[in-house]
Amino acid sequence: MFANIYRQHSERTANLKQKQEKTRKEFLNSSDQFTRHVIDRLNDDVAECYVNEKKIDTATKQLTNQSTVLVKQSQAWIQLIDQFTTAVKELGDVENWSKIIEKECLTITSALTNVHKDLTIQ
Known part of the structure; x- marks a missing residue:
């Protein structure tokens, strides 16, 4: 009788251990799949960020070059x-200067005309 109870207990314990091991393996497999999925999703986001960063770097370099050209053109225009x-x-x-010369010439002409008139009158 005790042997029978002990055998049943041992069988139940073995069955529980098998079920527990099976559940543990399923959990590990499931958590592994979940982890891989999360990592893949994060890697996708990181890859997208990297691509965007490269685009921004390229655009920044182009903008810097265009700004340099604009500054040079502006300086040339200012000159x-x-x-x-x-x-x-x-x-x-x-x-x-030409107006001043013209006035001086008129003054000289007027003076010469006056001198000429004075000489002819005498």
Whole structure:
């Protein structure tokens, strides 16, 4: 009788151990699959971030190059405008100088005319 009870107990214990081992293996397999799925999903996100980072780097380099070109063009335009402004000022100076010369010539002509009149009157 005790032997029979002991045998039944041993069989139940062995069955429980087998079920527990089977459940443990299923859990490990399931957790392994879950972990792989999560890692794959994270890797996809990381790969997408990496691709986006490369695109941003490329765009940044292009923008930097374009900005450099724009700065050089702006500096060239500023130099041209400065040269143009200087030329306009010089033209203004020439015009002013020519008006002064014209007035002086008129003054000299008037003085010579007066001298000539004075000489002819005497």
